[in-house]
Amino acid sequence: MEMDNRRAAIREAISAELERQALDGAVRIDVEALAAAVEAALEPPAPPVEGKRPEDLNATNDD
Numbered sequence: 001m002e003m004d005n006r007r008a009a010i011r012e013a014i015s016a017e018l019e020r021q022a023l024d025g026a027v028r029i030d031v032e033a034l035a036a037a038v039e040a041a042l043e044p045p046a047p048p049v050e051g052k053r054p055e056d057l058n059a060t061n062d063d
Contacts, residue, residue, distance in 0.1 A: 017034050
């Protein structure tokens, strides 16, 4: 099942990048941009930031 999700992400990234290039009037495929789009689609999400947001701080937990 994981492979299906990965394949779908790759397919969507390639499709979106090729469409973007076509709309920009590209005559040739920008392979570097295509590779960057696939890499971005497969990159795992960044871990959540630890700590509190400024709006969550108050006098008792502001250390």
